[in-house]
Amino acid sequence: MNGKRILYLLLGWFSLITGIIGIFLPLLPTTPLVLLAAWCFSHSSERFHSWLLNHKFFGPIVNDWQSSDGIPKRSRNRAILFMWAGMLISILMVSRFWATITLISIGICVSIYLLRMPLRTEETNTNTTDDKDKNC
Template sequence: MTDKGKRYLFFALGLVSTGLGFVGAVLPIMPTVPFLIVAVWAFSRSSQRFHDWLYNHPTYGPTLRRWDKYRVVPPVAKVWTVVAMAGGLTLTTIFTTIPMWAVVGAAIGMGLVAAYILTRPSYPPPGAEV
């Protein structure tokens, strides 16, 4: 694939991720920031203008910058993430006929994601600029 083709691919990924992130801002069951993190990453490889727009966005920019600089996950995001994963797993187990091995696999995967998220810092270091 040519460099131009890669740029188009990353740009398309950035647009789709931004759209999904904005949808997640209004739908309580869908995350926002993870999609925007992917979008900023994709735009950094395809469009400096779109990267700067999202990175400096008045609403989402501070959260993206805290993640980029300090790998911070705010406490409310940690709680919502764990609650959403536990709720999704519970509902899936109750209302579907998915095999138990799949439920256990999903639980292990969600547990690993939860452990990663919960071990990230909740706040930037004291005196850090965002």
């Protein structure tokens, strides 16, 4: 294994572990770190990349990102809502002008990015109660 692959592998695991910690710490982003881990694993280890793509919790995040179908509208709206809630809490806790400006700038940029992403249409359940009654 060459040095570049080892570096990508270590960065991938560091990113994934930090992303898992981010599940429990509100200001540490999980999704970007999982996506970084997937990219690092794709350049270092087919086995770990495949494992991450098929993982119960992290696989859908990576698959949604890699597909060109877009993201569900509900997920996008939740992401924006929770991001701004976290930003507001951080702004109130820190109470520093430079931190407020930085957080607002980051929030605006991420919001614009998310709002410009293509939306995936959700499959709706077309079975009605009448259809279910006919099958019984």
